[in-house]
Amino acid sequence: MDPHHAARERAASLPLDALSTRLAGDVVVPTDDGYDEARRVWNGMVNAYPMVIAYCRSADDVVDCVAFARDHGLSVSVRSGGHSVSGASVAGDLVVDCSRMEWVRVDPDARTARVGPGATWGTVDRATQSVGLATPGGVYSETGVAGLTLGGGTGYLSPKHGFTADNLRAVDVVTGSGERITADAERNADLLWAARGGGTVGVVTAFEFELHPLDHDIAYAESWLPLDEADATLAAYRSYQRTAPAESCIFPYFDTVPSTAAFPSERRGDPALVLAGVYAGAPEHAREGLGPVVDHDAAFASSFETMSYLELQTMMDDDFPAGRRYYWKSVPLATLEDGAIETLRDAAERAPSSLSTIVLWPMHGAVSEAEADTSPVVGRDAAVVANVEAAWDDPLATERTVEWVRETCRELRADASLAGTLPNFAGGSDPDADDVYAGNAARLREVRERYDPDGIFTHERE
Numbered sequence: 001m002d003p004h005h006a007a008r009e010r011a012a013s014l015p016l017d018a019l020s021t022r023l024a025g026d027v028v029v030p031t032d033d034g035y036d037e038a039r040r041v042w043n044g045m046v047n048a049y050p051m052v053i054a055y056c057r058s059a060d061d062v063v064d065c066v067a068f069a070r071d072h073g074l075s076v077s078v079r080s081g082g083h084s085v086s087g088a089s090v091a092g093d094l095v096v097d098c099s100r101m102e103w104v105r106v107d108p109d110a111r112t113a114r115v116g117p118g119a120t121w122g123t124v125d126r127a128t129q130s131v132g133l134a135t136p137g138g139v140y141s142e143t144g145v146a147g148l149t150l151g152g153g154t155g156y157l158s159p160k161h162g163f164t165a166d167n168l169r170a171v172d173v174v175t176g177s178g179e180r181i182t183a184d185a186e187r188n189a190d191l192l193w194a195a196r197g198g199g200t201v202g203v204v205t206a207f208e209f210e211l212h213p214l215d216h217d218i219a220y221a222e223s224w225l226p227l228d229e230a231d232a233t234l235a236a237y238r239s240y241q242r243t244a245p246a247e248s249c250i251f252p253y254f255d256t257v258p259s260t261a262a263f264p265s266e267r268r269g270d271p272a273l274v275l276a277g278v279y280a281g282a283p284e285h286a287r288e289g290l291g292p293v294v295d296h297d298a299a300f301a302s303s304f305e306t307m308s309y310l311e312l313q314t315m316m317d318d319d320f321p322a323g324r325r326y327y328w329k330s331v332p333l334a335t336l337e338d339g340a341i342e343t344l345r346d347a348a349e350r351a352p353s354s355l356s357t358i359v360l361w362p363m364h365g366a367v368s369e370a371e372a373d374t375s376p377v378v379g380r381d382a383a384v385v386a387n388v389e390a391a392w393d394d395p396l397a398t399e400r401t402v403e404w405v406r407e408t409c410r411e412l413r414a415d416a417s418l419a420g421t422l423p424n425f426a427g428g429s430d431p432d433a434d435d436v437y438a439g440n441a442a443r444l445r446e447v448r449e450r451y452d453p454d455g456i457f458t459h460e461r462e
């Protein structure tokens with residue numbers, strides 16, 4: 001039976017009118033005209049057919065959805081920004097969609113922000129920057145605050161202020177038993193710990209973040225280098241990272257030279273190493289702080305500019321259009337050994353599509369200084385985390401592109417990797433997903449069992 005038909009048959013057996021009448025938000029089922037639009041997520045690879053998609057307007061709506069799911073034995077997935085790479089947010093029978101719970105309230109005196117689960121980073125950054133504050137978010141303004149935080153969250157400010165989840169002070173949650181509770185340092189502290197990167201332990205209906213002063217422009221620099229410079233450049237980066245200042249976030253990445261006037265014609269289409277860096281301190285110290293990036297002798301194209309934090313946070317927005325095919329995985333590297341550098345350079349050389357990249361995110365400063373039991377996320381002691389990010393359009397290229405990511409990650413793991421991986425880039429329900437939480441997995445499982453005793457969210461990030 002085709003999956004749309006199967007979803008329609010199963011949904012037909014449910015008293016869905018009872019759910020629609022209770023909810024302030026809309027309910028979409030497989031027989032509705034808007035179903036195909038409603039089941040779509042950012043990644044064009046994801047093609048899930050949930051039985052019910054419930055657009056919640058409030059925590060009360062969420063409570064009703066969880067009660068309905070429990071009564072009828074349905075699994076639940078939660079969607080907020082819809083940017084889960086693996087499509088975990090539409091993997092359940094019932095999708096609790098929080099995208100319409102989009103609100104932000106900033107308290108400039110307390111330096112905190114309360115945020116609804118439907119908010120994107122763009123909304124939060126605009127609200128916090130209007131009073132000269134910020135919390136470390138992702139580097140793409142359309143990703144959801146909810147999923148990114150519940151998966152740890154890394155961004156340009158992470159070396160200075162930690163993972164996004166390290167800045168999470170409290171959450172309001174609807175548990176798997178349908179109870180509404182708050183978790184903070186005093187109440188249900190185990191649930192707050194799990195929410196700092198442990199995925200869906202319940203449906204989070206409000207997040208509270210700590211904010212930090214940020215009222216000046218930020219420097220951004222990049223240098224494009226031929227691939228044959230990669231080994232020496234990354235070896236020098238490895239040394240630099242050992243004492244890198246917390247203000248600097250230098251993230252080298254492998255990419256294909258674009259066919260635009262900014263690049264020499266003879267280089268266009270070639271694989272290259274890009275040294276890119278953000279300096280989150282005062283701009284007058286940026287050139288020194290971003291030492292290895294600026295004025296690189298071998299660069300065939302380079303730039304150095306200062307911009308507002310809001311400009312920085314939207315700089316990559318055109319690079320990841322919705323609907324394209326994506327497959328991402330990541331590997332934390334204890335040290336950036338010569339063998340790992342060689343693996344990365346080889347992988348870049350045989351990248352199956354010019355849209356695919358490999359990014360190295362640094363894990364120094366506040367990320368590595370935080371206590372290991374701050375959150376379930378492992379990998380803080382890595383030198384860098386390598387994100388292998390494939391993107392392509394041709395459906396016929398899927399098999400070889402996915403295999404390129406998997407093979408590269410297998411080789412990196414054999415080089416010098418640490419156990420576990422960053423939850424946001426783990427592969428979720430993908431059968432090839434890695435063991436995400438390594439040494440923290442057992443503790444996380446216990447917390448999940450406490451707050452979701454019947455396992456209605458268990459298909460998430462297992």
Ligand SMILES: Cc1cc2nc3c(=O)[nH]c(=O)nc-3n(C[C@H](O)[C@H](O)[C@H](O)COP(=O)(O)OP(=O)(O)OC[C@H]3O[C@@H](n4cnc5c(N)ncnc54)[C@H](O)[C@@H]3O)c2cc1C
Nearest residue numbers: 080081082083084088089138139144146147148153154204
């Ligand atoms: C273009 C792009 C750029 C990215 N950049 C970064 C980056 O800079 N840093 C980084 O760390 N990550 C980054 N990511 C990864 C991103 O953080 C994850 O994909 C994240 O899961 C997206 O969250 P979302 O709310 O948009 O997604 P969704 O698909 O809505 O949800 C993601 C996961 O969180 C769960 N979830 C969502 N809302 C709730 C809720 N309210 N309560 C409980 N569980 C919930 C979902 O069930 C799902 O498992 C990026 C992803 C993309 C696509």
